[in-house]
Each structure stands twice: as structure tokens, then as C-alpha cells.
Amino acid sequence: MDNYAKLARDNLDRLFGNLPGDLADRLPGKKNGLTYSFRAFGQSCAITPDGITLGGVEPPGVIGILLSLYALNATPDIPLLEPLRAFKEFPDSAPYVGAFASHTEQILVPAVQLIKSKAGLIMERLSGAAAPSTVRGDFAFLVRPLPKIFLCYIFYEADEDFPPSVVCLYSNNANRFMPMDGLADVGEYTSKTILELIR
Numbered sequence: 181m182d183n184y185a186k187l188a189r190d191n192l193d194r195l196f197g198n199l200p201g202d203l204a205d206r207l208p209g210k211k212n213g214l215t216y217s218f219r220a221f222g223q224s225c226a227i228t229p230d231g232i233t234l235g236g237v238e239p240p241g242v243i244g245i246l247l248s249l250y251a252l253n254a255t256p257d258i259p260l261l262e263p264l265r266a267f268k269e270f271p272d273s274a275p276y277v278g279a280f281a282s283h284t285e286q287i288l289v290p291a292v293q294l295i296k297s298k299a300g301l302i303m304e305r306l307s308g309a310a311a312p313s314t315v316r317g318d319f320a321f322l323v324r325p326l327p328k329i330f331l332c333y334i335f336y337e338a339d340e341d342f343p344p345s346v347v348c349l350y351s352n353n354a355n356r357f358m359p360m361d362g363l364a365d366v367g368e369y370t371s372k373t374i375l376e377l378i379r
Contacts, residue, residue, distance in 0.1 A: 184241025188232065191248035196229040206254035208327055220247055221325050221373050222305040227251050243369055249362045250326050257356050259328040262312055264349035267367065271355070276364040284367035285346045291375060292335050292344040298378045305377055306370070317347070325370040328357045333374075 195203075196214070204211035209218030217226045223235035225247055232239060232247050239247065267273055267280045288295065295302065296319055303309060303321050311320035317334035324330050330351035338344045348367055355363055 182241060184245055188241070188244035188248045191245065191252050192227070192229060192231070195227075195248070195252045200254070202256065203251070203254060206256055207251065216251065218327050219307060220250070220327075221369060222307070222377070242365060246358075246362055246365055246369065250329075250358055253358055254328075255356055257328075257353065259330065259354075259357070260352040261322075261330055262314070263352055264312070264315070264332050265352055265354075266347075266349055267364065270350070270360060270363070272360045273364070276361060280348075280364045280367055284348050284364070284371045288333070288335075288346045288371055288374065289344050291378060292337060292346065294378050295333075295335065295374065296337070302374055302377055306373065323370060323374075325366055325373070326357070329354045329363075329366060331367065331370055 200206060203216060207216060207218050209216050215226055215228045217224060219225065220234060221243070226233045227247065232244050234243060234247065238244070267284075268277045273280075299319065299321055303323065306323035306325060308321050308323040311322055311332050311334070315332060315334055318337045320332060320334040322330055322332050332349040332351075334347040334349065336342070336345045336347075348371070350363070350367075358366060
């Protein structure tokens with residue numbers, strides 16, 4: 181068992197060692213015995229005392245940690261979408277801002293035109309929707325990688341003066357449902373999922 185798998189295992193032990201009676205409502209998800217299922221990163225996720233599956237298989241290490249952290253930090257709070265927040269606006273985000281920009285936003289820049297042509301598919305797979313009317317940019321959309329965490333991707337196409345660019349904003353209280361380092365990773369793995377969907 182590698183370190184990632186061990187961390188996920190430790191999180192599951194903590195979760196099921198002090199299991200909230202309303203966990204299914206907190207996620208939210210479906211409960212079947214000690215199996216809790218919900219959609220995550222566009223796939224069906226199941227969390228049990230014995231492990232986690234995503235799309236029917238054991239997820240890669242970091243994603244396993246993210247899913248276990250999400251369940252461990254589940255609260256009864258209702259997710260608030262707006263006003264949307266930049267990652268750097270969350271408390272304690274400073275150590276992760278640089279990595280967030282490169283791994284969540286900049287990795288999508290070469291694919292802006294392809295993402296535009298596949299926006300409908302991306303929204304369908306990632307439980308998405310049109311961006312709020314307050315959002316600017318050449319095009320934009322919402323996705324929901326985890327049930328209570330929304331991301332708004334805003335895309336600017338290249339023109340005579342500027343290269344293409346991408347901005348990723350979070351739902352207003354996303355930090356209520358995930359520690360800060362995990363929240364940065366949610367952005368990264370959502371962007372990687374988008375790239376996988378458009379291949």
C-alpha cells in the first residue's frame with residue numbers, strides 16, 4: 181500500500197469510526213448498508229469501510245484521498261454558488277495558489293477551442309450547467325466535480341492582442357466541504373477530467 185492509499189485508508193477509518201448518522205444527507209448521496217454512493221468527477225463513486233471505487237474501480241491515489249476527504253469533511257451546510265470566488269480569495273490558500281494556476285487553469289489553455297466545441301459534453305458528464313449571467317468571458321460553464329462543490333470555468337479566446345486564457349472560480353463556500361490543499365486538487369483533477377473527455 182503506497183502513502184496515498186494509506187492516507188485514504190486512514191481517512192476512511194476515521195470516517196467509519198465516528199460515522200455521522202446523516203452522512204447520506206451530508207454528501208448528499210445514497211445509502212445502502214454501509215455503502216455510500218454519489219457522483220464524483222463525472223463517475224459513480226462508492227465509499228465503504230473497505231475502500232473507495234470510482235467508475236467501478238479503485239481510483240488513483242490522490243483521487244482516493246480527495247474522495248475520502250470529501251466524505252470525512254461532509255457537513256449539513258447547503259452549498260452556495262454565488263458570489264463565485266477565486267481560489268486565492270479563500271483563507272489559507274496562499275501555499276497552493278501557484279500550483280493551482282498551473283495545474284488547473286494553464287493546462288487547459290492549449291485546448292480552449294476544443295473545449296468550446298465540446299462544452300455540451302463536458303457539462304453533461306460533469307453535472308454542469310450554463311454559467312451564471314454575471315460571468316464574463318468569451319464562453320463559460322459550471323461543472324460539479326463533487327456534489328457540494330461547483331467550479332466555474334471562464335475561457336478567453338485568442339485575439340490580435342492576447343493569447344487564450346482560462347480562469348477557474350469556485351462556488352462561494354466550497355471551502356466548507358474540503359480542506360484547502362484538497363480544494364486545490366479538486367480543481368486540478370477536474371481540469372484533467374475535462375482534458376480526458378475531449379480527447
